[in-house]
Amino acid sequence: MTVDYVAFRELNRPRYRRYARARTGDADAAERAVEGMLADLAVVWKEVLRSPSPAAAAWCLLGQNIEKCTRADTGSALHRVLRTELADTALLHLQLGVSLMDAADLMGVDVSVVRARLAVAEREFRPELAARYRMAWGGTVSRHMPG
Structure with a gap:
């Protein structure tokens, strides 16, 4: 892992967790979603850095992971x-x-x-x-x- 990825992850992980918990209504699902997103992000980090907005790319990945971890009838x-x-x-x-x-x-x-x-x-x-x-x-x- 690169230093810039680790810094991005550590800066945003608490905020992502808070949002994911509110969106899913389930601490375990939120944790799975955030950790899954961070793992996905690590894989594509070099490409994400070349994107117009790394934060937007990460946000999109977070949303995708939350969708995977949340039942349609639960959450926000x-x-x-x-x-x-x-x-x-x-x-x-x-x-x-x-x-x-x-x-x-x-x-x-x-x-x-x-x-x-x-x-x-x-x-x-x-x-x-x-x-x-x-x-x-x-x-x-x-x-x-x-x-």
Whole structure:
């Protein structure tokens, strides 16, 4: 393993674990997903470094591994009602309280993309769904979401 891979892994592993735990609702599945993603990432690390956004490539691998480790009827309520990129953004920022800048950094996108995704998520997350899925935020809906 290269020093840059180890640094990337150690910087992001705790954040990936926190996100994966919230998305899967299962600590064991989250751990399998994160460790599987990091193993996959190590294999393609040289190619990832040549990509426009290594963080985006890693985020994509994380999503793929979470999908493998999560049953369709479990996990994040957000991911059952919103497109993945919208649900990811809402989960990070609204549920986990990750700043816009940190969410952008983690997903490998510009902060303007995070803002746009949150705006679209607000429009798509209908008030009746907000009431149904209030538990996604521990019983309350963020000021960013209708409900």
